[in-house]
Amino acid sequence: MNSASVLGGRISGHRLAALLGDWRRSRRGATDLASAIELQVLDGHLPVGTQLPAERELADALGASRTLIGSALDRLREGGLVESRRGSGSWITSPQRHRGINPASSDSTDLIDFVCASPSAASGMTRAFDAARVLLADELVSPGYGDRGLPILRERIAARYTERGLPTSPSQIMITNGAHHAFVLALRMLAGPGDRVLVEQPTYANALEAIRAAHAIPVPVALDRDGWDLDGIEATLRQAGPRLAYLIVDFHNPTGLRLDDEGRERLAAMLTASRTPAVIDETLVELDLDGGPAPRPFAAGDWAILVGTSSKAYWGGLRIGWIRASEDLLARLSSARFGLDLGSPVFEQLVLAELLADPEPLRLRREEVRSQRDVLAAAVREHCPEWTFRLPSGGFWLWCALPEPMSTRLAVAAAGHGLQLAPGSRFGAHGGLERWIRLPFSQPPERLREAVRRLALAEAAVRGKSVGGEIQVR
Ligand SMILES: Cc1ncc(COP(=O)(O)O)c(C=O)c1O
Known part of the structure; x- marks a missing residue:
């Protein structure tokens, strides 16, 4: 394998040298080396957490001076790709914080x-905050804890599912701190180290990070230009025996594709037949921009975990999402939650309840x-x-x-x-x-x-x- 195969593992000087190949592209010394490492990070060959070799070891492996290695690392640190601590060495940090190691002077001031x-x-957010302040007084007399969330918000979310064609009761809803939190919770409950998780390829990058952080193994099934390869998914369910599937069937991240009713039915039947629990990430579902006929929400019997959020329709800063699942599964998820956190903020839940009661902010957002x-x-x-x-x-x-x-x-x-x-x-x-x-x-x-x-x-x-x-x- 061409990459530092273990998340958070250490890559030796020789392996890194082999990965970098001919890095002296333009005879700019440290800049060339930093650019070559940057390419490998962005390309996924050096995953987040990979421990880099010590400066001396890398200098020997690359036949370069320690000064050159030191200044290449300085550039990578400045660019947000590497962190170092005295005594612990240097390691790759999240490419999300990557600012580029070689910014041009004129254009880069306004990133x-x-x-x-x-x-x-x-728009409408301030009004929702103001309205929630009025309702807060009633909540302040309670302890403020609740692993399932505020009844008023669960009712409104359940009503939205019912309106979309999937009858749902508030007892099937649990409020979370966003969709990602909901996925991590399901992952924690359903997949352990070494377990396989079926994902689309491409897929949402942070879901891949979460799977790797849980020491589970993402098993990708390619999406083609027209959409889901259902035969490929069926074969993977049979051959790889994943413990969980993670799928985004509405305005998929990053392709924007949407699975049609027929595809949903077939996918649901396959998941049910193989008894594979699936997290269906509906983060984007309300961002329907053309208003055509919408497919019905995905339903795969008792094992579908639908995940939703306020982040895209309203604001990521609310950090409120939810899970829709069968009551049994929700009870298990709710117990698993105590190892992670003890509930979601009350005020933000009230704000979202207000937003859901008014169609105008979502209409304006879509426009x-x-x-x-x-x-x-x-x-x-x-x-x-x-x-x-x-x-x-x-x-x-x-x-x-x-x-x-x-x-x-x-x-x-x-x-x-x-x-x-x-x-x-x-x-x-x-x-x-x-x-x-x-x-x-x-x-x-x-x-x-x-x-x-x-x-x-x-x-x-x-x-x-x-x-x-x-x-x-x-
Ligand atoms: C597909 C998908 N799932 C989950 C998330 C994260 O959602 P949240 O902010 O609710 O955690 C995003 C954010 O971009 C996303 O695109």
Whole structure:
């Protein structure tokens, strides 16, 4: 295997040297070395937590001076890719905090974050906070603990499922601290170290992080351009015997695809037949931008765990999500929760209950995101004409096919122009996906246009093309 195979494991100097190959690309010493390590991190070959070799060992393996190694590490630390502690050495930190190790001077002052795909708060948020303050008085006389959440919020969430075509009672709802927390809770209950978890490929990067952090093994099944490979999923359920499946069937992250009714029925039947519990992540389901007929919520008997959240429809800062599951499963999840936390904040639950009672904030959110989607799509078509994508009918991102495998190099070059990108490899269980890049449309139109301008410069730098009459040198 080409990567540091154990999360948090140590990579030897010789292995790192082999991974880096010919790193002296442009005779810029420490910059070349830092760039080569940066590429391996973004490409998923050096996972988060990997312990780097000591400076002396690396210097010997690379035939370089310790001074050069030291200044390459300085650059990586400044770029947010490596952390070091005296006595403990250096290790890879989250590529999410990656700022680029070689930022260009002029463009980088106003950094655009295209890694995070979440919008600012929906309009109507202040009004919901004000209304919740009034209701808070009634809650202050209670101890404030509750592993299932406030009854009023559970009622409103259950009613929304029923309205979407899946009859649900409040006793089937548990409030969590976001969708990710809900997934981690289910993972903790259902999969242990060494267990396999079926995931789509590509998939939500933080779900992969959670699976790895639980020392479970993600087993990817590829999505093709048109959607889910149901035969592939069926074969994987049979052959790999996963303990859990994690699936995003509505406005999938990062492809934006949505599974149709027929596909849902077949998938549900396969999961039921193989008795595989599945977390169905509905984080994006309310971000339906074109308002076409919606498929029914996914239901796979007693073993489907539907996970939802307020993060995308309203605001990530609320940190309120939920689980919809059978009452038996919910009772088990609720017991498992005590090892993790003791409930969700009361005030934020009241705020979400207020938001759910008013259709206007969600309507405005959809309108805003729809126009941002169209702005981003138009800008990409104009400035990156060789890129292709399918315009998603919901969610927050374009999943673009690049004209050549260059996603990681593009992310590195874009960082130099003040644009942080998540390369395709972030969404793969084992890296790869170099022909793909995810572009979020969760920011205001002028930021999106500026981001695409920088993207075009980055593409030109990577491919040695000319932009606006100037030749960009590779
Ligand atoms: C598919 C998916 N699941 C979960 C989350 C995290 O949601 P939350 O903020 O509710 O934890 C995200 C955030 O982008 C997401 O895209």
